[in-house]
Amino acid sequence: MVPVLFAFALCTGAASAQSPKSGCALQPVGGTSRQLLRCQGGLTVxxxxxxxxxxVDRNKDGKVDAAKLQSKALLLDFAAGSSGTGFQxxxxxxxxxxxxxKWAVDVAAGKTSVFVVRGAVAVQRPTGGTxxxxxxxxxxDVDQGTSALTVKRWPRARVSxxxxxxxQ
Known part of the structure; x- marks a missing residue:
């Protein structure tokens, strides 16, 4: 499986119950307050x-194909070769x-950070641009400014x- 870092809301984070319509099953993560969701189509969040x-299920086919993240972080694993049109x-x-x-997306203090563990991820601002x-x-790291996005190899300490x- 590959982790991945949107439409009507199917389920909402922060320990809420999952809708049976979401195609996702909430699994407890022993001894932590993290949430683990296993979804149809090979997605683990x-x-x-x-x-x-x-x-979110953008095309309303009963499978989650997007997420809207307002704060903190998600680690997404989207199995290669799974059905669907990708995930965003x-x-x-x-x-x-x-x-x-497999990638992580982290939102904090007016900035979004995206890191790739495996595969490739395209990142851009919601307003478009390069x-x-x-x-x-x-x-x-993507802030609310307009400067060019700079790809960096993250140091081991930051990844860890x-x-x-x-x-993980």
Missing amino acids: IAESGARYSL VSTPQAIAAVRGT GVVLNPGEGV ALMARFG
Whole structure:
């Protein structure tokens, strides 16, 4: 499986019950307040404790194909070769889209950070403009400004700190 970092809301984060219509099943993560969702179509989502998000079925086929993330972080794993048209995460500062990959999206203090564990993810601002493509080990920080997005290889300490928030 590959983690992935939107339409009517199917389920909302922060420990709410999941709608049977979402195609996702909530599984407890022993001893933590993180949420683990397993969804139809090969998607697994781990939500950091306190994350505010909603899952969306953009084409209304009964399968989650997007997320809207307002705060904190999600780790998404979208199985390569699964059916569907890919997956995207939208935040106030960025849109990250993928097909068959594992990545994390983190929203905090007017900034969205996207990091790719496996696969490739396209990132751009919601207002459009030139986007970037991230490969494994790369990340980008997107603020509300208009400066060009800069892809960087993230240091091990930053990656470890982010992944630890998901018990990884």
